[in-house]
Amino acid sequence: xxxxxxxxxxxxxxxxxxxxxxxxxxxxxxxxxPLAVCELAQDYKFKCVGGTxxxxxxxxxxxxxxxxxxxxxxxxxxxxxxxxxLGHAARLQSLFQPERSTRPLFNVLIGSLGGGKWGxxxxxxxxxxxxxxxxxxxxxxxxxxxxxxxxxDGFDLLTVLGCVAGAVFALLGAxxxxxxxxxxxxxxSRKR
Numbered sequence: 001x002x003x004x005x006x007x008x009x010x011x012x013x014x015x016x017x018x019x020x021x022x023x024x025x026x027x028x029x030x031x032x033x034p035l036a037v038c039e040l041a042q043d044y045k046f047k048c049v050g051g052t053x054x055x056x057x058x059x060x061x062x063x064x065x066x067x068x069x070x071x072x073x074x075x076x077x078x079x080x081x082x083x084x085x086l087g088h089a090a091r092l093q094s095l096f097q098p099e100r101s102t103r104p105l106f107n108v109l110i111g112s113l114g115g116g117k118w119g120x121x122x123x124x125x126x127x128x129x130x131x132x133x134x135x136x137x138x139x140x141x142x143x144x145x146x147x148x149x150x151x152x153d154g155f156d157l158l159t160v161l162g163c164v165a166g167a168v169f170a171l172l173g174a175x176x177x178x179x180x181x182x183x184x185x186x187x188x189s190r191k192r
Contacts, residue, residue, distance in 0.1 A: 015044055
């Protein structure tokens with residue numbers, strides 16, 4: 001039986017001893033704490049609970065579960081189910097809702113988390129394909145111009161730098177609409 005299922009249905013009303021808990025910060029610590037606290041809660045009632053960073057979040061959940069034990073006895077059962085509830089990708093992603101102005105950047109971040117570099121590129125292009133295409137044309141034209149010059153006259157330092165600049169401008173052109181500095185430079189289309 002998985003630990004989450006066992007701890008969700010455990011009897012937490014039999015705890016007779018008392019203890020204090022201090023939880024340190026850190027993402028991995030925050031992931032471990034709910035189930036660790038539920039293990040301890042079968043034998044101990046928590047008197048003083050504290051923590052820092054992710055540990056403070058776990059400490060607040062522990063205090064709420066202890067309060068729930070005193071009232072209904074179900075607080076720690078709910079806490080034991082928390083890692084499974086938050087572990088689903090769709091659930092976790094639904095907790096973060098970007099504002100309209102930052103949604104394209106958020107989609108690029110999510111794309112990069114799910115698909116690496118190509119996921120980010122796909123998110124940029126799918127976010128607003130026409131704007132990305134128009135923005136990238138100037139940089140691509142510069143890249144092609146310098147590349148053709150290099151193939152006919154040889155690749156000197158200026159030609160190589162021109163190709164690199166063209167590639168950089170193509171990338172910036174494709175994503176400039178998503179950068180806050182581009183909004184200030186181009187002006188906002190919305191009236192304030």
